[in-house]
Amino acid sequence: xxxxxxxxxxxxxxxxxxxxxxxxxxxxxxxxxxxxxxxxxxxxxxxxxxxxxxxxxxxxxxxxxxxxxxxxxxxxxxxxxxxxxxxxxxxxxxxxxxxxxxxxxxxxxxxxxxxxxxxxxxxxxxxxxxxxxxxxxxxxxxxxxxxxxxxxxxxxxxxxxxxxxxxxxxxxxxxxxxxxxxxxxxxxxxxxxxxxxxxxxxxxxxxxxxxxxxxxxxxxxxxxxxxxxxxxxxxxxxxxxxxxxxxxxxxxxxxxxxxxxxxxxxxxxxxxxxxxxxxxxxxxxxxxxxxxxxxxxxxxxxxxxxxxxxxxxxxxxxxxxxxxxxxxxxxxxxxxxxxxxxxxxxxxxxxxxxxxxxxxxxxxxxxxxxxxxxxxxxxxxxxxxxxxxxxxxxxxxxxxxxxxxxxxxxxxxxxxxxxxxxxxxxxxxxxxxxxxxxxxxxxxxxxxxxxxxxxxxxxxxxxxxxxxxxxxxxxxxxxxxxxxxxxxxxxxxxxxxxxxxxxxxxxxxxxxxxxxxxxxxxxxxxxxxxxxxxxxxxxxxxxxxxxxxxxxxxxxxxx
Amino acid sequence: xxxxxxxxxxxxxxxxxxxxxxxxxxxxxxxxxxxxxxxxxxxxxxxxxxxxxxxxxxxxxxxxxxxxxxxxxxxxxxxxxxxxxxxxxxxxxxxxxxxxxxxxxxxxxxxxxxxxxxxxxxxxxxxxxxxxxxxxxxxxxxxxxxxxxxxxxxxxxxxxxxxxxxxxxxxxxxxxxxxxxxxxxxxxxxxxxxxxxxxxxxxxxxxxxxxxxxxxxxxxxxxxxxxxxxxxxxxxxxxxxxxxxxxxxxxxxxxxxxxxxxxxxxxxxxxxxxxxxxxxxxxxxxxxxxxxxxxxxxxxxxxxxxxxxxxxxxxxxxxxx
Numbered sequence: 001x002x003x004x005x006x007x008x009x010x011x012x013x014x015x016x017x018x019x020x021x022x023x024x025x026x027x028x029x030x031x032x033x034x035x036x037x038x039x040x041x042x043x044x045x046x047x048x049x050x051x052x053x054x055x056x057x058x059x060x061x062x063x064x065x066x067x068x069x070x071x072x073x074x075x076x077x078x079x080x081x082x083x084x085x086x087x088x089x090x091x092x093x094x095x096x097x098x099x100x101x102x103x104x105x106x107x108x109x110x111x112x113x114x115x116x117x118x119x120x121x122x123x124x125x126x127x128x129x130x131x132x133x134x135x136x137x138x139x140x141x142x143x144x145x146x147x148x149x150x151x152x153x154x155x156x157x158x159x160x161x162x163x164x165x166x167x168x169x170x171x172x173x174x175x176x177x178x179x180x181x182x183x184x185x186x187x188x189x190x191x192x193x194x195x196x197x198x199x200x201x202x203x204x205x206x207x208x209x210x211x212x213x214x215x216x217x218x219x220x221x222x223x224x225x226x227x228x229x230x231x232x233x234x235x236x237x238x239x240x241x242x243x244x245x246x247x248x249x250x251x252x253x254x255x256x257x258x259x260x261x262x263x264x265x266x267x268x269x270x271x272x273x274x275x276x277x278x279x280x281x282x283x284x285x286x287x288x289x290x291x292x293x294x295x296x297x298x299x300x301x302x303x304x305x306x307x308x309x310x311x312x313x314x315x316x317x318x319x320x321x322x323x324x325x326x327x328x329x330x331x332x333x334x335x336x337x338x339x340x341x342x343x344x345x346x347x348x349x350x351x352x353x354x355x356x357x358x359x360x361x362x363x364x365x366x367x368x369x370x371x372x373x374x375x376x377x378x379x380x381x382x383x384x385x386x387x388x389x390x391x392x393x394x395x396x397x398x399x400x401x402x403x404x405x406x407x408x409x410x411x412x413x414x415x416x417x418x419x420x421x422x423x424x425x426x427x428x429x430x431x432x433x434x435x436x437x438x439x440x441x442x443x444x445x446x447x448x449x450x451x452x453x454x455x456x457x458x459x460x461x462x463x464x465x466x467x468x469x470x471x472x473x474x475x476x477x478x479x480x481x482x483x484x485x486x487x488x489x490x491x492x493x494x495x496x497x498x499x500x501x502x503x504x505x506x507x508x509x510x511x512x513x514x515x516x517x518x519x520x521x522x523x524x525x526x527x528x529x530x531x532x533x534x535x536x537x538x539x540x541x542x543x544x545x546x547x548x549x550x551x552x553x554x555x556x557x558x559x
Numbered sequence: 560x561x562x563x564x565x566x567x568x569x570x571x572x573x574x575x576x577x578x579x580x581x582x583x584x585x586x587x588x589x590x591x592x593x594x595x596x597x598x599x600x601x602x603x604x605x606x607x608x609x610x611x612x613x614x615x616x617x618x619x620x621x622x623x624x625x626x627x628x629x630x631x632x633x634x635x636x637x638x639x640x641x642x643x644x645x646x647x648x649x650x651x652x653x654x655x656x657x658x659x660x661x662x663x664x665x666x667x668x669x670x671x672x673x674x675x676x677x678x679x680x681x682x683x684x685x686x687x688x689x690x691x692x693x694x695x696x697x698x699x700x701x702x703x704x705x706x707x708x709x710x711x712x713x714x715x716x717x718x719x720x721x722x723x724x725x726x727x728x729x730x731x732x733x734x735x736x737x738x739x740x741x742x743x744x745x746x747x748x749x750x751x752x753x754x755x756x757x758x759x760x761x762x763x764x765x766x767x768x769x770x771x772x773x774x775x776x777x778x779x780x781x782x783x784x785x786x787x788x789x790x791x792x793x794x795x796x797x798x799x800x801x802x803x804x805x806x807x808x809x810x811x812x813x814x815x816x817x818x819x820x821x822x823x824x825x826x827x828x829x830x831x832x833x834x835x836x837x838x839x840x841x842x843x844x845x846x847x848x849x850x851x852x853x854x855x856x857x858x859x860x861x862x863x864x865x866x867x868x869x870x871x872x873x874x875x876x877x878x879x880x
Contacts, residue, residue: 063644063649063832142614142618143615143618145597145615163608165614242733243822243824266732269819270712270713273716280720282729469605472608
């Protein structure tokens with residue numbers, strides 16, 4: 001029982017406990033704040049020098065910084081700490097990196113790669129052929145959850161078995177000696193070496209990243225585990241709960257001395273904050289929205305866009321009703337004004353009206369390609385010719401991938417066109433969806449396919465061929481044997497063979513005639529400088545949206 | 560009293576286990592497939608292949624029956640191990656251990672500030688019932704609380720950093736409760752919740768103003784300040800403490816928007832990111848922490864009641880004074 005005498009004492013104890021809890025919890029040592037990019041730092045001799053600190057941001061809360069995932073926003077910066085076998089520059093030129101020689105056999109079914117004798121990890125040890133083999137086996141295995149491995153290793157002998165978890169090693173990838181990797185393919189592939197020119201499959205040191213069980217060691221990439229990396233920078237501090245990751249110069253980087261001292265990536269999910277921090281010189285690079293506010297604060301020059309290849313839009317699912325009817329698809333596409341789509345996507349008018357040509361901006365783009373026109377009358381005729389002349393027969397359509405305000409505006413615009421022209425009202429817009437198949441499957445899905453190797457045949461192999469993610473999932477299982485055959489033949493032709501491009505163009509034409517996509521976007525592959533502020537120099541990105549030669553990036557504030 | 564507290568704590572164990580079972584089952588059967596979502600959330604040319612996804616599920620042990628997975632989870636749970644995140648592969652103990660204290664200190668600081676500011680304002684509003692002081696306090700509080708935190712947060716940041724230049728750096732990130740970066744999120748948190756306390760206190764004051772003991776005290780010539788402190792405050796505070804307790808639970812568990820806007824590494828940010836991915840070890844852990852907090856704070860509120868109202872002590876212990 002609480003007596004009157006004891007009440008004040010207990011009251012005081014409770015209050016004291018609350019205060020104590022607050023003070024104790026608040027006294028957790030905070031991390032040191034990030035220095036400014038132009039901060040003056042004292043060196044050992046007390047001389048002042050400008051620290052080269054590059055501060056970047058990603059719009060997602062990244063928790064996994066393994067270079068073996070092949071996806072995620074943080075992979076935009078993978079080039080900073082992970083060296084790829086080779087790399088392709090912004091002009092499509094191939095450059096040596098970890099591999100400095102590559103030789104195919106006569107029928108292009110076997111490739112031999114030599115590792116640069118100078119190539120070493122951040123601990124000074126040599127990058128070996130055994131590391132390359134182990135890394136590729138690891139990323140092929142499902143336990144590693146690499147999200148794009150098929151783009152690079154499909155066709156390697158034994159890949160399918162490892163890919164499905166039925167084997168641990170690919171007989172088609174072997175280390176001939178410490179510095180020679182030999183890859184055997186199931187069929188000829190004249191551009192196999194170019195597929196490997198990406199940081200997404202860069203070798204990791206097997207003894208550090210792979211456990212005795214053959215699987216990836218948990219969080220081996222975290223600084224607390226003393227990771228070993230191969231890129232120009234190496235992880236120094238990671239506070240994954242705060243979303244702040246810092247890299248420092250790799251002292252053993254063999255290509256050149258990196259120009260930055262530090263590189264920090266912070267997860268900032270609110271785009272207004274990103275714009276504010278860029279405008280206030282607190283960030284050097286980011287991904288702010290290209291809207292009126294950001295343009296006013298950062299200047300229109302910041303958003304100057306670079307034309308990028310690739311196709312993006314609302315893809316129609318030819319395997320479910322009502323979009324399995326080609327006339328229905330044709331009606332939907334003819335009812336949408338691409339000029340308006342562009343105006344809605346690009347308030348400042350920068351960029352290009354989307355054409356829907358998969359080979360756009362690539363060597364092999366078709367000069368005779370005619371985009372589908374905006375023609376309401378023809379649209380109504382097509383609808384009348386479809387199995388849905390009576391609008392009440394049109395089942396509900398799910399438009400999926402409507403995951404941003406900008407995309408929602410476009411989706412709403414299209415839905416309104418269809419409502420006015422055809423009377424279609426049963427449209428559900430959703431950022432997510434339940435399944436690629438069955439009743440919950442989207443009739444229209446907003447997505448796209450980028451370009452990793454600037455080659456027409458490979459672009460179509462990764463987008464229109466029935467084995468691609470775009471065909472299998474986004475387009476609900478799109479499969480045209482004729483298109484497949486043309487692409488399959490094209491990829492076996494030599495890189496300089498004109499037939500390679502001609503076959504790709506034929507495949508593109510067939511696809512175009514099937515009315516499969518409502519193109520959206522502006523053709524801009526991000527800002528020309530990779531979202532960097534004017535005082536950041538040397539930021540270049542390739543068609544794969546990877547930073548090229550990040551060791552050349554430096555900060556210089558102009559007077 | 561000690562027995563009462565012990566009995567209450569013992570009730571927590573089956574309640575938490577039942578909750579874990581319910582949440583695990585809901586996440587397992589209803590919320591979606593974390594492996595599928597891991598690939599679906601990635602745009603562009605990802606390797607989305609049904610056979611591959613099955614293989615990943617198999618590798619991670621997610622293809623086993625529900626009871627086997629839940630049994631394993633519970634076994635680890637009773638040993639204090641909250642498991643590993645399906646998506647990030649990180650230890651959930653580490654994640655919760657790093658984020659819960661931040662949320663807790665923000666919640667506690669908010670509640671203390673709300674109480675320190677809101678209760679006096681509520682009393683002043685109540686004592687000035689229906690005149691301009693009352694209207695100003697209540698009107699301002701409702702106006703400020705009416706602006707959603709996702710509007711006021713970014714707006715204040717842009718205004719104070721770029722507009723007025725009062726803040727040299729954007730208060731993004733977390734450097735501790737006593738750092739400058741905490742001022743703006745605390746402001747948004749406090750003024751987003753303060754109207755409830757002002758209204759609650761004000762209505763309590765209006766209720767006790769007409770009570771006989773208040774009139775008697777005033778008639779006896781007791782100074783007004785003493786009337787408020789000694790005679791009015793206790794009955795007014797009883798319901799306010801309940802609301803403050805609920806507020807603390809809400810803030811600790813769900814300051815999602817403020818944490819996301821200001822980059823605060825708390826439970827709210829963790830909740831939203833891992834719920835989207837249906838990472839059920841994380842979801843269950845966060846729910847359990849939240850439930851534990853609800854129970855603990857309810858107990859604390861129950862313990863506090865007797866301090867404010869002796870009749871509550873009597874009811875709690877079952878002993879007549």
